[in-house]
Amino acid sequence: MKLVIGIVRPEKANDVLEALYRAEVRGVSISRVQGHGGELERVETYRGTTVQMGLAEKVRFEIAVSDDFVQPTVDALCEGARTGEVGDGKIFVLPLDRAVRIRTGDTDMGAVTPVDK
Amino acid sequence: MSAVPILAAVAEVDSGDTAWMLAATALVLMMTPALGLFYAGLVRSKNTLNTFMMCVAAIAVAMVTWALIGYSLAFDGTGDLIGGLGYAGLHGVDFLPRNDESTIPHLLFMAFQATFCIITVALISGAVVERMRFGAFLVFAALWSVVVYAVLAHWAFGGGWLAERGTLDFAGGVPVEMASGFSALAAALVVGSRKDYGRQALLPHNAMYVLLGAGLLWFGWFGFNGGSGFNTGTNSVLAFTNTLITPACALVTWFVLDLIRGRKATAIGAATAIIVGCVLITPAGGFISPGWAMVLGFLGALPCYAMIQWRPRTRVDETLDVLAAHGIAGFTGILFIGLVAQVGWNGLADGLFYGNADQLLDQALAAIAAPAYAFTVTFVLLKLIGAVMPLRASEHDEAVGMDVTYHGEEAYVTGEGAILIVPEDGSKIPVPVADPG
Numbered sequence: 335m336k337l338v339i340g341i342v343r344p345e346k347a348n349d350v351l352e353a354l355y356r357a358e359v360r361g362v363s364i365s366r367v368q369g370h371g372g373e374l375e376r377v378e379t380y381r382g383t384t385v386q387m388g389l390a391e392k393v394r395f396e397i398a399v400s401d402d403f404v405q406p407t408v409d410a411l412c413e414g415a416r417t418g419e420v421g422d423g424k425i426f427v428l429p430l431d432r433a434v435r436i437r438t439g440d441t442d443m444g445a446v447t448p449v450d451k
Numbered sequence: 452m453s454a455v456p457i458l459a460a461v462a463e464v465d466s467g468d469t470a471w472m473l474a475a476t477a478l479v480l481m482m483t484p485a486l487g488l489f490y491a492g493l494v495r496s497k498n499t500l501n502t503f504m505m506c507v508a509a510i511a512v513a514m515v516t517w518a519l520i521g522y523s524l525a526f527d528g529t530g531d532l533i534g535g536l537g538y539a540g541l542h543g544v545d546f547l548p549r550n551d552e553s554t555i556p557h558l559l560f561m562a563f564q565a566t567f568c569i570i571t572v573a574l575i576s577g578a579v580v581e582r583m584r585f586g587a588f589l590v591f592a593a594l595w596s597v598v599v600y601a602v603l604a605h606w607a608f609g610g611g612w613l614a615e616r617g618t619l620d621f622a623g624g625v626p627v628e629m630a631s632g633f634s635a636l637a638a639a640l641v642v643g644s645r646k647d648y649g650r651q652a653l654l655p656h657n658a659m660y661v662l663l664g665a666g667l668l669w670f671g672w673f674g675f676n677g678g679s680g681f682n683t684g685t686n687s688v689l690a691f692t693n694t695l696i697t698p699a700c701a702l703v704t705w706f707v708l709d710l711i712r713g714r715k716a717t718a719i720g721a722a723t724a725i726i727v728g729c730v731l732i733t734p735a736g737g738f739i740s741p742g743w744a745m746v747l748g749f750l751g752a753l754p755c756y757a758m759i760q761w762r763p764r765t766r767v768d769e770t771l772d773v774l775a776a777h778g779i780a781g782f783t784g785i786l787f788i789g790l791v792a793q794v795g796w797n798g799l800a801d802g803l804f805y806g807n808a809d810q811l812l813d814q815a816l817a818a819i820a821a822p823a824y825a826f827t828v829t830f831v832l833l834k835l836i837g838a839v840m841p842l843r844a845s846e847h848d849e850a851v852g853m854d855v856t857y858h859g860e861e862a863y864v865t866g867e868g869a870i871l872i873v874p875e876d877g878s879k880i881p882v883p884v885a886d887p888g
Contacts, residue, residue: 343850345497345850345851345852346850348647348651368865368867368868376855376859377859377872378855378860378861378869379859379860380860380864383871384871384872385869385870385871385872386869386870386872387868387869387870388868388869388870389867389868389869390868417847417850419847
């Protein structure tokens with residue numbers, strides 16, 4: 335059981351979701367984050383003040399999956415988020431100790447397997 | 452010696468009419484930033500500034516072209532198709548009334564008409580927001596304001612063939628509403644859809660801007676319609692009052708349709724209904740009775756609502772539905788005059804219901820000729836501009852958003868991570884920054 339974290343461009347978030355659904359990965363949390371990862375920095379000007387934007391808007395996906403699903407999830411993130419330019423983001427795969435589904439008390443494998451209503 | 456005739460002519464300027472027209476001109480100018488707000492709310496947050504800036508740019512570009520040549524082509528002389536160049540560069544546009552019927556200074560008449568040209572150019576931007584290059588839009592705005600707006604303004608207002616026939620268009624069903632609506636359709640077809648159109652949901656980012664923009668537009672519209680009589684006489688009062696009545700009735704219809712369709716009365720739908728109502732009464736304002744103005748609001752909203760429901764199911768990304776809200780509503784309003792105009796109310800002509808079928812024919816001619824001219828010329832114009840420069844942003848720029856791409860600014864900048872760029876010789880030492888090399 336792993337936690338897959340994907341940090342992607344906000345404009346690619348919908349493409350990533352689409353790719354995840356297609357890979358039948360259905361349990362997803364996303365949040366808006368700001369980060370600095372080496373992209374060419376934007377310069378913006380507000381009246382007399384010129385600034386370099388050192389942080390870029392990103393969307394962070396958190397997906398808890400069983401081991402069999404790790405590779406399809408990573409593939410889907412790559413496929414959905416890639417533009418080929420600097421700033422496409424990163425994927426981190428972390429070990430996951432426990433997972434609990436609050437509604438039923440299911441743990442681990444049972445908790446990360448989506449249920450069909 | 453020459454002071455005497457000038458004084459005599461100046462005496463023909465009516466102070467009351469002039470006072471109202473000064474205020475009306477300012478009201479109409481305010482409609483363009485209001486439209487910017489309305490449009491900006493309807494797009495995604497990354498395109499907020501660009502969308503508003505297209506309206507701001509319309510003020511800059513169309514005012515200049517109008518003063519240089521547009522006003523002259525629209526209002527100099529009574530040629531069938533186009534005016535002359537006598538007023539080019541505002542030559543001879545002064546403090547005397549422009550003709551015997553006018554009671555306001557010529558200069559003020561020009562200024563009032565200028566605000567119409569400006570907002571019409573701004574309206575078309577609704578068809579191409581979120582993907583058209585800003586520079587290409589500026590070029591388009593400059594040319595369109597002359598080859599389409601000035602020509603249609605001449606037809607309807609400046610003594611051209613429609614005005615000569617007796618087609619009734621109080622405040623711009625021809626040059627403003629139908630021209631912008633059908634030009635918008637052509638522009639959407641030439642520029643093409645946004646890259647995610649029809650594949651992903653592209654939603655309005657701020658419904659409050661939309662409502663506030665619609666409210667300010669309605670307020671400004673009292674100057675737009677109420678000023679189009681160019682005086683404080685009966686037609687002006689009628690148009691002013693009808694501008695209150697028709698949008699209210701269009702709102703009622705919109706609520707009912709929304710409730711039937713989705714069981715909820717939507718806010719953005721209400722904002723749209725206000726615009727549709729104002730457009731419906733624009734051509735008809737000073738010509739139809741308040742009773743018929745109510746009917747126009749109730750019934751005229753129907754085709755516009757249908758169009759707004761249908762258009763997103765097509766492949767045409769006419770993004771902010773300028774065709775439905777302006778083209779179709781303007782078309783409906785122009786035809787409606789031909790049915791219900793009453794001499795008793797307008798002092799000019801009856802419509803079909805009051806025994807004058809010819810009026811409907813004159814109205815129908817305008818309803819065919821104006822859309823055909825606007826669509827065709829806009830289509831060709833954009834094809835020509837497109838042959839010289841790219842019309843739309845690259846896919847990458849479209850994804851990042853127009854605000855950062857063309858203006859180097861964001862509407863909702865947080866300031867986090869923004870590093871001040873200090874001039875080389877500055878005394879302050881800049882904060883160290885992570886540099887990935």
